[in-house]
Amino acid sequence: MRYLLLLFVFCAAFSAATADDIVSMPTANQLKAGQVDVAAYYFWLKNPSTGPQAGPQYDQLQTLYLGLTDRIELDAHRSAVDYPADETSVVLVTSFRLLSESATKPDLVFGCKNLGGVATTEGPLREKSKDRSYFLSGAKTLFLKPGLMGPPLVRVHLSLGTADWTMMNQERHKGIFGGLQFLFMPQLGAVIQHDGTDLITGITFMPPNTGLTIKGGTVGDHKWFGLAWRYSLK
Numbered sequence: 001m002r003y004l005l006l007l008f009v010f011c012a013a014f015s016a017a018t019a020d021d022i023v024s025m026p027t028a029n030q031l032k033a034g035q036v037d038v039a040a041y042y043f044w045l046k047n048p049s050t051g052p053q054a055g056p057q058y059d060q061l062q063t064l065y066l067g068l069t070d071r072i073e074l075d076a077h078r079s080a081v082d083y084p085a086d087e088t089s090v091v092l093v094t095s096f097r098l099l100s101e102s103a104t105k106p107d108l109v110f111g112c113k114n115l116g117g118v119a120t121t122e123g124p125l126r127e128k129s130k131d132r133s134y135f136l137s138g139a140k141t142l143f144l145k146p147g148l149m150g151p152p153l154v155r156v157h158l159s160l161g162t163a164d165w166t167m168m169n170q171e172r173h174k175g176i177f178g179g180l181q182f183l184f185m186p187q188l189g190a191v192i193q194h195d196g197t198d199l200i201t202g203i204t205f206m207p208p209n210t211g212l213t214i215k216g217g218t219v220g221d222h223k224w225f226g227l228a229w230r231y232s233l234k
Helices: 002-017
Strands: 035-044 058-067 072-081 087-099 107-113 133-143 153-161 164-167 170-172 175-185 188-194 199-205 212-219 222-232
Touching: 133 164
Parallel strands: none
Antiparallel strands: 035 058, 035 222, 058 072, 072 087, 087 107, 107 133, 133 153, 153 175, 164 170, 175 188, 188 199, 199 212, 212 222
């Protein structure tokens, strides 16, 4: 019982250091009832600016995560790209917690991305980008120092999904994807994941007692930077 209580308390604190997805990649990270997380990201996209392979040069992404209950979360992802014209789309995501993490069990979440069937791109893949995708995501937190219920730790992610075409005109989250999320100390973390198409890396810094997370990294050849703020409505 003492182990389970400590695990619950620490995971509640650790949740402030984790995105509820990772660069729009689904995970089993999920908010509690009444928690809200808002974030803004800027992606520098390494695409040709002219010619037949020309593509967007940047993507401005804003996200809103809302814990409706301790088991149900609703998210909205707004994306604005600059090519072939200024294009804006909003993708809705919902997830349901099937299992909660304990000493022996992982977190397990089932979800759906692009609930509204919104087109997120122009060109031949516009209709494909309207498709809904589904995912089953699990995660388990492993403490790296025996007897210490805190950092350093690693959270292991593993997911199974159907094809998601809502990002960068590419198929993602199909089949098995996942990776590792680290917390080295209460204010400093990192992530290395693969979303089925690209390797994702990131570093996170959480100034104490602010609810703020400053983060940045790479998605394949692209670079990103973001700010997130988490608070509770209760």
